[in-house]
Amino acid sequence: MVNRPYPVIDLFAGPGGLGEGFTSLIHHKKYFFETMVSIERDAFAHRTLLLRHFFRNFDPHKPPKEYYEYLAGNRPFDDFKKIYPEQWTEACNSALKISLGEESREEVKKIISRKLGEHKKWVLVGGPPCQAYSLVGRSRRAKDPDFEHDEKHFLYKEYLKIITDHTPPVFVMENVKGLLSATVNNEPVIQKIIHDLSQPKKAVGRSDNGLSYKLYSLCEHVEFKEEVDPTSFVVKAESYGVPQARHRMFILGIRSDLNVVPEILHKRSAPSVDRVIGTMPKIRSGISKGTDNPERWQNLLFEAPKNRWFKTISVTNDNYSKILDEYFVAGFPSEKFSNRYTEPEVMQDWYCDDNLNILTLHESRSHMESDLYRYLFASSYSKIFKTSPKLSDFPDELLPQHKNVEAGRKGKMFADRFRVQLPDRVSTTITSHISKDGHYYIHYDPSQCRSLTVREAARLQTFPDNYHFEGPRTSQYHQVGNAVPPYLARQIAEIIKDVLDRMLED
Structure with missing residues (x-):
């Protein structure tokens, strides 16, 4: 010892x-x-x-309440230095910004x-x-x-x-x-x-x-x-x-x-994606162009059955219509962000903190209208077939205008350009690419039509829920993916x- x-x-x-x-x-x-x-x-x-070094400078069972106030957005970052100068100085002397x-x-x-x-x-x-x-x-x-x-x-x-x-x-x-x-x-x-x-x-x-x-x-x-x-x-x-x-x-x-x-x-044994992030509050994606509000977002989804691509796939498999009907009845999420804390089904001793009563970094990205439909199709497909679709499975109308799409459809490269994280399996590798777009990290729930949030990615990387990532969201994703x-x-x-x-x- x-x-x-x-x-x-x-x-x-x-x-x-x-x-x-x-x-x-x-x-x-x-x-x-x-x-x-x-x-x-x-x-x-x-x-x-x-910030993490500062947090670790306290008794593990007596963390400072001001840390949680900061996570809640109720206290500025600079307060730590004023309130706890000794612990803050110690953190500054151990966490060093140096280019080796x-x-x-x-x-x-x-x-x-x-x-x-x-x-x-x-x-x-x-x-x-x-x-x-x-x-x-x-x-x-x-x-x-x-x-x-x-x-x-x-x-x-x-x-x-x-x-x-x-x-x-x-x-x-x-x-x-x-x-x-x-x-x-x-x-x-x-x-x-x-x-x-x-x-x-x-x-x-x-x-x-x-x-x-x-x-x-x-x-x-x-x-x-x-x-x-x-x-x-x-x-x-x-x-x-x-x-x-x-x-x-x-x-x-x-x-x-x-x-x-x-x-x-x-x-x-490792828990599945759903057991780690499935209890987190449902949120909708944003819309990157034009008006972004719950009404427009939901209207886009309500319009999906009228589109040619939806009619085409529904002819061969009516499960797509059944899935959408299910959400028409149950309703779609209206908010892009939630701080309502919910524990995961598993590993509570690892992820949870009795002092933490809010969820941080659970905010969706904004997507183009065309990507909303691609995410809707991909997540619905994965729910029906229990696997993520390849480009060759997509309706022609949903294929992106990209020079490598045809090669992808033939399985030569990037055939899984749109990848759903399946609920009953472990996730695919969380990489720094998640900072660029969410196509490889689509949430499995069709009612949310979005990619993973920073907090969801952090949970799949097994960061405790009280671990906070600084900087803009792009940097937060990059940090999580490289860790x-x-x-x-x-x-x-x-x-x-x-x-x-x-x-x-x-």
Whole structure:
């Protein structure tokens, strides 16, 4: 049992998903981990981190009432500094807005050294920006001559340099599954990263080769060597209780002079989308052009049966008409926003907070009229056939005027451009693309005709309901999509705690 929390140094922290998982590991009012430094360069994600660090500076069972007043919109952000100067200053000293790189390296080195002090047992976590490695990102930039020289290919080197500067006993590096197939100059990126992480000083050009790490999977009992299949690094979040099919790489490194072999994650069933977000208040989407009010929105849906596309599909399957008739009787939602708090069906201990009596960030986006009909069709189709439609299933009149549509209809690319999140399954991967449009994240309820809200996406990412995302809505979506699910991170933290506990006994 530790007498004081183990320090966490969190690099490329985003909104703090990894750090949240570690700091949520609490027993008898005792934190097992403390995030001493979180570094993020995006201004809005940093503001989110700052707020969460402030929240974590209080007894977990005695949070400040002013925090909830802020969430309710009844108190300005700047009040925290005035009312709780000590906790606010501490948060400002741990959540840092810094762009990692050569220019900031000495500053970061001093900050981490000062924060760690005499601590010998701590963990370094983080995931270098991964957009350049992602399968979607790479397909979009395949013909870009600057692609192989993108800084995101090599930002993991900053992670390596911090390892060499501070020699952590344990590190956890997270990245996208696309690393497995990424190449630079026709050489596999993953093999280079494995080699570099094993011998970080050599990788950054230092002559002293005394520092080395053993690399482990979080889901298989294997130590990684050159002959080991790197797909064992991939963690499927839905296998560990996360209501989302999210497959990411996690590399666990333990310094070679330590005689500790880590445990692995234990599988647990994941709840369905409906059990996580189904109790949330029903809201309607907005209308992006022209008058946006409940009357016009409902009239558009009432007009749907008069459209040619609806008549065409109803001829072959009258279930579409039955679904719409059901909502004509029951009524459609009229508001685009709701702060009425409702608990999810499952994982209340994880999501809920007895002090929280409002729902935040549950506001819909606005959509074009044509997209309202596409969402109506897609969600109705999924309700009838228990699967999300492909472009080839859409009536011709609802197909977007896009150059790739015909290829999509033939299944060659983006065939699932409009994807419904099915209620009885885990969701598909919540990515940063959700910040651009909602086509891949359509709510399964035809009566709402909309994409997921920030709070719904955050729940599917397993952020607690009291976790607030700062900035405009586009940034909030982006933060949620780029984060590590905190519920998964907490399970990783349990493994790291066990490693550090056993190190104390050595």
